[in-house]
Amino acid sequence: MDLFRDLNPSQREAVTYLGGPLLVLAGAGSGKTRVLAHRIAFLVAGASVAPYEILAVTFTNKAAGEMADRVRGLVGDVASGIWMGTFHSICARILRIEAKKYGLMPNFTIYDEHDQHLLMKQVLKDLGISDGCITPASALSRISGLKSNLVTPDELEEYASSPYDLRFVEIYRAYEKALHNNNALDFDDLIVIPVRLMKRLPEVLQRYATRFKQILIDEYQDTNKAQYELVRLLSGYHRNVCAVGDDDQSIYRWRGADITNILNFENDFPDAKVIRLERSYRSTKTILAASQAVIKNNRKRKPKELWTENEVGNKLLVAMVGDEQAEGIFISDKIEELRESQGHAYADFVVLYRTNAQSRSIEDSLRRRAIPYVIVGGVKFYERKEIKDIIAYLKVIANPRDSVSLLRIINVPNRGIGDVTIRRIKEFASSRGLSISDVLNSLTDIETLTTGQRQSLMKFADMLAELRQKAKASSVPELIAFVAERSGYLAHLKKQGTVEAISRLENIEELVAGAYEFEERSQEPSLAKFLEEVSLIMDIDLWDDRRDAVSLMTLHNAKGLEFPIVFIAGAEEGLLPHHTSLEDEDELEEERRLFYVGLTRAKKMVFITMAVGRRTFQGWMPQTGSRFVAEIPVEFIEFEDLTQPAGGMSDDTWGSDMVITKGARVKHPDWGVGRVIACDGYGKHLRLLVRFEGGITKRLLAHYANLEILDDADGFY
């Protein structure tokens, strides 16, 4: 078997070790994905482990798909039997099987953040809390923190030390009860409930713990307490757990990830074997050295020495720019320049940033240059109003007790069921301890309703019954199309006829198309499974990496990826590190890890931009360079100050209304004759990208560079 040919000795050891708990400390670019894929292949083909006895946890759904492909490539089609996916998708799978033991129907709904918010608002309202001290968001954030640490309301009550805490216990309890009444779960529950079930019911624990002879977990540094506990429980019987991770790349502390899970692995599993992968195959020597110099400033880390046999490569270019627009222009210039001079494809580039809001100015300049790009995150498909509406119909069809979704669509499109009507049925339902759905089936009992209100509700209830009937006999895509039609949603949009409405119609069509694709791909194309997939989908899962386009994403989304050329935008104090992290040493270290993750995505080149100021929603903010950039030794950096004019001529030599267009031929005293590849800005800010005949490409501020225009059909000045 050729399984080991391409592996170095440490990798090979990690792939073949069968002596119990194994921790693989895998530095950036050290080939951990390959190790995981080969290990799975080895277990199946070389260690007689059946595919269904393997559990492989990946960080994204996309990574699970790619892992399956790689395994398939190594040992053929056995991957489909392996339980492979994110913690959330694997737990959802377990819960579908075990839901009843927890008092849940298997058709439970998964509430996303928005649904949670609506539910919590109702909870706070019911408890009579409206003082503004506790907002739905703050309550949910605290509850999420508690859940990821497996703290129940009862446990919290034991330790509650203030009246405030006690009141919070009530909120937590009421929220849990509300979820239960809706036969719904939040994201944290997906992990927490299986853990509780396994702790409470030995037969459940035994079923899974004996089944999974081999457990593999990727990105172990970003597991939280609940996930850790799940791993501990599941691996308790066979004790074969292989955790792969890098403490330097732990970037989800804010979401409850506990870096001590990896730092203490050897305490938790005293007989654990530890293998270090310290040879990097990804980055140049320069990039690797620069990133190591930065991360060494973190105190809470396992010491490690990464090395590489790769070439030395270019220095990192740090560019100081005037503002976010100049930053975008610099990035687009560089991309065109490198494409032109080195034949790079668009797909070789990624632009990374700390916050999604930063993408706008970069997108603007890419669009102006007609540079193709794909953006990860931002306005999400499944969060668009029309998609959420249709999905809400589906959720109500699948789970009648889901009142959050039901209330979302009860009057969308308008069908004469207004606030007053809704309030009356809510009151009736809560006074009798019924769900809204129950009440819809006994409308004649509600005496407070007017005849008109009752009629509207009856029509709605009839429609729901019809949709449920249809659901029994149709595939998911057929059902979606039927829902959109029968609910009046399509007619409602068509009537509007606006550009926006048309785009919404197109999105609904795309949803149907997506459902057809789901149907072909899925082994179990049920409505419940579809809703589960839609609920657990991640931005990065939707990333289309086959298009020749520049990628734009947050540093968080870049985890696990690599690109020949990486831009890190907005390397400024307050942005990276983010201002919310400046007070706390641990959070600052996490920001440093984030910067480290950004640097180590690069194979060939890194460009870092810092703006001297930015326009935010508050107005103009002067910015200073990131401390993390200052931590890179100067010998690895080339610095370029683009806030200063290129020098040459005084203001009045050239008019400020000069225009030069793409394709123009120009002459420069130093570099000779060249052609304009791209231009941006206007007047004094007109910037040119000029490729000179000597092969040099330069970025110039046209107004200041001593240029002579030789030939420009459209240009004038």
Added chain:
DNA sequence: TACATTGCGATCCGT
């Protein structure tokens, strides 16, 4: 009860 308007508040990262 439905729809338009205004105004405000929030914004880090995301299952």
Added chain:
DNA sequence: TCGCAATGTA
């Protein structure tokens, strides 16, 4: 800048 919540109007 945007989305949502409260307010106003038909």
